[in-house]
Each structure stands twice: as structure tokens, then as C-alpha cells.
Amino acid sequence: MTVWILRKTIEVMRTLSQILRRVPVWVVYVLGLLPAPWLFYLGLTGGLGVEPIEALEHRYGELALQLLIIGLAITPLHRQFRLNLIKFRRAIGVLTFTYVSLHLLVWLVLDVQVPSEIWADILKRPYITVGMAAFALMVPLALTSNDWSVRRLGIRWRKVHKLVYPVAILGALHYVMLAKGFQIEPLIYLVVILALLALRLPFSGMFQRSRQADIR
Amino acid sequence: MAHRWSNKLTHADVTPRAAFLNRRQVIAGLGGLGLTGLAKPGAAQEGLEPNTWEEITSYNNFYEFGTRKDDPAKYAGALTTEPWAIEIDGMVERPGEYDFKDVMAEMTVEERIYRFRCVEAWSMVIPWNGFELADLLNMAGVQEGAKYVAFETALRPDEMPGVQFPVLDWPYREGLRLDEAMHPLTIIATGIYDRPIPNQNGAPLRLVVPWKYGFKSIKSIVRISLTEEEPPTSWNMAIPGEYGFYSNVNPNVDHPRWSQASERRIGGGLFAKREPTLMFNGYEEEVADLYDGMDLAKNY
Numbered sequence: 001m002t003v004w005i006l007r008k009t010i011e012v013m014r015t016l017s018q019i020l021r022r023v024p025v026w027v028v029y030v031l032g033l034l035p036a037p038w039l040f041y042l043g044l045t046g047g048l049g050v051e052p053i054e055a056l057e058h059r060y061g062e063l064a065l066q067l068l069i070i071g072l073a074i075t076p077l078h079r080q081f082r083l084n085l086i087k088f089r090r091a092i093g094v095l096t097f098t099y100v101s102l103h104l105l106v107w108l109v110l111d112v113q114v115p116s117e118i119w120a121d122i123l124k125r126p127y128i129t130v131g132m133a134a135f136a137l138m139v140p141l142a143l144t145s146n147d148w149s150v151r152r153l154g155i156r157w158r159k160v161h162k163l164v165y166p167v168a169i170l171g172a173l174h175y176v177m178l179a180k181g182f183q184i185e186p187l188i189y190l191v192v193i194l195a196l197l198a199l200r201l202p203f204s205g206m207f208q209r210s211r212q213a214d215i216r
Numbered sequence: 217m218a219h220r221w222s223n224k225l226t227h228a229d230v231t232p233r234a235a236f237l238n239r240r241q242v243i244a245g246l247g248g249l250g251l252t253g254l255a256k257p258g259a260a261q262e263g264l265e266p267n268t269w270e271e272i273t274s275y276n277n278f279y280e281f282g283t284r285k286d287d288p289a290k291y292a293g294a295l296t297t298e299p300w301a302i303e304i305d306g307m308v309e310r311p312g313e314y315d316f317k318d319v320m321a322e323m324t325v326e327e328r329i330y331r332f333r334c335v336e337a338w339s340m341v342i343p344w345n346g347f348e349l350a351d352l353l354n355m356a357g358v359q360e361g362a363k364y365v366a367f368e369t370a371l372r373p374d375e376m377p378g379v380q381f382p383v384l385d386w387p388y389r390e391g392l393r394l395d396e397a398m399h400p401l402t403i404i405a406t407g408i409y410d411r412p413i414p415n416q417n418g419a420p421l422r423l424v425v426p427w428k429y430g431f432k433s434i435k436s437i438v439r440i441s442l443t444e445e446e447p448p449t450s451w452n453m454a455i456p457g458e459y460g461f462y463s464n465v466n467p468n469v470d471h472p473r474w475s476q477a478s479e480r481r482i483g484g485g486l487f488a489k490r491e492p493t494l495m496f497n498g499y500e501e502e503v504a505d506l507y508d509g510m511d512l513a514k515n516y
Contacts, residue, residue, distance in 0.1 A: 040486075043486045044485070044486055049274060049275060049285065049286060050270065050271040050274055050275045050482050050483060051275055051285065051338060051480075051482055052485060052486045053480065053486060053488065054338075056486070110486060110487065112490075113489065113490050114478075114490070117475060117477075117478075120475070121474070121475070124470075125472075125473050125474060126473075127473060177473075178473065179283075180283075180336075181279065181283070181383040181384050181451075181454055181455075182381070182382050182383050182384075182454075183283050183381075183383060184381055185283075
């Protein structure tokens with residue numbers, strides 16, 4: 001029974017992959033960017049409630065974390081379910097960086113406002129230190145998200161882009177640390193991210209290879 | 217003992233009813249053009265922007281109904297506030313269950329326009345209707361030797377979706393020193409803008425201590441106990457390094473995770489400027505002597 005379900009799933013995923021193969025990458029960029037101006041417009045016009053600064057900051061941050069999760073899911077989806085989204089991975093990564101930058105920009109310009117307090121916050125407040133570290137580690141990823149860098153860096157490109165793992169952990173931690181009291185939502189993000197990273201560990205790789213052998 | 221304190225904020229600081237009821241339409245009309253800054257209703261002293269009914273009742277922290285700011289407005293409707301009884305016990309002459317209606321019959325309700333400063337560094341100006349806590353405590357008769365007042369919020373899992381999560385150790389608990397509780401600024405609020413207080417703001421009765429961070433002003437009170445020992449309080453129990461028993465508004469003592477030097481007044485829109493936070497939230501003259509000789513950085 002389980003084998004049948006798995007076989008069916010893989011069939012569906014293959015069909016899905018074939019459909020997605022025909023979707024051009026720019027569609028992902030356009031759809032992914034739409035929420036940015038839309039949320040800003042909502043903030044301007046009262047659609048984000050009576051405290052739009054905090055709301056906009058949080059919505060951009062949450063979108064960044066969600067995109068990060070989608071990006072991290074691409075490899076496991078491909079390995080375990082044969083769903084091939086790899087051609088969209090760069091777009092997802094660039095979108096993630098875009099939303100992290102917007103989140104940071106809202107915090108700098110609309111939220112904290114005072115430059116001296118910005119530095120004090122980065123140094124004094126651990127959750128901001130952690131968030132800024134995650135952003136800093138993302139900069140080289142964003143800068144090398146182009147074909148020229150892939151060719152130029154060769155094997156080193158893969159190594160550089162492993163930085164996304166610490167970025168993901170720091171990003172989730174940033175959210176967990178800023179919550180007041182014991183809150184479920186940030187912990188869900190942390191657990192999902194840790195699970196996606198765990199799938200990449202050697203032992204889970206062996207597990208998955210042996211299971212694929214069973215199916216065949 | 218009503219009217220022991222009178223406002224420095226006046227009616228001029230509050231949006232006239234017609235204006236706050238119309239403000240949405242005005243904003244809706246101008247919003248698309250980015251002209252919301254022109255929609256300033258009423259007059260405001262000292263640059264104070266009064267908060268509207270909508271602002272006061274749509275942006276709340278009431279974790280029993282969820283941790284998002286709009287959760288209380290969404291879910292607090294389920295709270296049954298009639299009938300409502302308050303258990304007053306501990307070191308009092310006349311302990312027992314006091315029916316809310318009976319209490320109201322004895323109390324003089326007056327309007328108090330107070331600044332409200334949340335520990336999260338946002339603030340509002342709210343025109344409360346209520347009575348002095350001292351009057352309620354005197355009704356029950358405070359015994360000699362009582363030093364503190366402990367408060368408890370209702371805990372009703374059937375009506376409060378938030379309490380299924382251990383965000384805090386429910387029920388929500390707060391406390392004051394007896395002299396803080398008897399201070400004329402300390403009130404029990406039962407209304408806002410001359411309307412009954414909405415559930416999301418702590419119906420049918422809540423504490424308001426305007427010189428302390430908002431979480432001290434406990435909502436939907438079902439129990440008041442007079443004690444000799446300092447009572448445990450929810451946020452202090454959860455994270456003692458961040459939330460002290462006193463929690464007086466103090467721009468010089470930062471929260472470990474953010475600065476308390478400035479605040480953002482709700483209602484300023486996307487480009488609201490931060491404003492400096494005032495010592496004791498602007499009530500220094502009235503309450504500073506309560507803390508004479510105390511190290512406020514230690515007793516945060």
C-alpha cells in the first residue's frame with residue numbers, strides 16, 4: 001500500500017515537473033515581487049491596521065522566511081519526490097534577498113529612524129545582531145546569483161552557496177528571539193527549517209537512497 | 217473619593233465623536249492620494265494626536281485571545297461579560313463575591329484621559345471612563361497590614377482561544393503595591409469614549425495605571441486579593457530579566473531587547489515619527505514620590 005502511494009506520488013510529481021518545465025522563470029520573479037508594492041500600498045491606505053510600520057516590517061520578514069523555506073525545500077523535493085523546481089531556485093533565492101532587504105529597509109527608515117539608535121540596536125540587542133548577521137551572510141549569495149559568477153567561481157560557487165544553511169538558522173532564530181512569551185509560530189518556522197536542513201545530513205541521504213531502491 | 221485628580225489632557229485632546237466616527241471615511245477618501253496627513257481631526261495640545269475609537273479597539277494585546285494585535289478584536293466577542301462577579305479576598309474586612317452591577321451602583325464614574333504606553337514602545341491617548349481603584353478597595357475594607365494588591369484575569373478556555381497555548385502561565389496575574397493601588401491616578405476602567413468598554417480592551421472592568429507599562433493594566437478582572445507579600449505577576453514569572461514587578465515607564469531603563477527611550481504613537485500612519493518617552497509616562501509630578509530613594513534601574 002505504502003509503496004503504491006509512493007509510486008503514485010512520484011508519478012504525479014513527474015507530471016507536475018513536466019508542466020512546470022514549460023513555466024518561464026520570469027513568471028516566478030513577477031509573481032514573487034507583486035506582494036512588495038501591494039503590501040506597501042496597503043500600509044499607506046490603512047489596509048495593514050492602525051500600526052502599519054510594524055505590520056509591514058513583519059509581513060516582509062515573514063515572506064522572506066517563507067521564501068527561504070521554499071528555496072530549501074527544492075533539493076529534498078527533487079531527491080525524494082522527483083519534483084524538479086531547480087530552474088526556479090535562483091529566482092527564489094533572489095526574491096528571498098529582496099524581501100530581507102525590504103524588511104531591513106522598513107526597520108531602518110520607518111521604524112528606528114535615528115541612525116545612532118540603529119548602531120546601538122545592532123550591537124546591544126541579540127535578536128537584531130542575529131538578524132543582521134543573517135543579512136550580511138546573504139549579501140555574497142545575492143552578488144553571486146548570476147551565470148558569470150557560477151562560471152567564474154566553479155566548484156567554489158557551491159561552497160559559497162552553502163552559506164544559505166547558517167542564514168536559514170539565523171533567520172529563524174531572529175524570529176524566535178523577538179517573540180514575547182512562548183509563541184508557537186516562530187517555533188514552527190524554526191522546526192521546519194531545521195527539518196529541511198536535517199534532510200541534507202549524510203544519514204538521511206543514505207535512508208533516502210535505500211528507500212528509492214525499494215521503490216524500483 | 218472620586219475626582220481626586222483632574223486631567224491636564226483636556227477634551228481638546230480627544231477627537232470629537234463626530235470626527236472620530238468620520239475619520240475613516242475621510243482617510244478612505246484621501247488614502248489613495250497619500251494625503252492622510254491632512255486628516256487631522258480636532259485640536260491637539262502639546263502636539264498630541266488623540267486616538268480614535270477604531271485605533272483603540274483594533275490594536276490590542278490580550279494574549280488570552282491570541283498573540284496578534286488584531287486577534288482580540290476578532291475573538292474577544294466570545295467572552296461572556298454578563299453576569300460578572302469579582303472575588304475580593306485576602307486581607308479585607310468584607311471578603312466575598314461582588315457582582316459587577318452592584319459595584320457600579322456604588323461607584324462614581326468619571327472620565328480620565330490618559331496616555332497609554334505599551335512595553336513594546338507604542339502608545340496611545342485614551343479617554344477612559346472609570347472609578348478610582350481606591351474606592352473599590354475601600355468598599356471591601358483594606359485590613360491593617362495589607363501591603364500589596366493582586367489581580368487575576370478570567371480564565372475561560374471555552375471562550376478564550378489563546379489559552380490553549382502556554383504563552384504565559386494562565387490565568388494572567390498582575391499586582392501593585394498598596395500605595396500605588398490607592399493612588400488617585402489608578403483607576404478601574406469600565407468605558408471608553410462614554411461607551412461600555414469593548415471586550416478586547418478588557419470588559420467589563422480593567423485596571424489602568426497610566427505611569428506603568430500597559431501590561432500592568434490587567435484586563436477582565438475576576439479576582440482582587442489584598443496580601444502582605446509581593447504577589448507573583450505573569451510577565452515577571454515568564455521572563456524576570458525583562459519584566460519587573462514595578463514596570464514603571466522609564467525612558468532611561470531599556471528593555472533588554474529594545475530601547476525604551478522613544479515610542480511610536482499609534483495612528484501616525486506609515487511615516488509616523490518616533491516621540492521621546494516621558495519619565496513615568498508624563499506623570500512624574502504625580503507619582504515620583506512613591507519611589508523616593510528607590511533604584512529604578514534595579515527595580516525595573
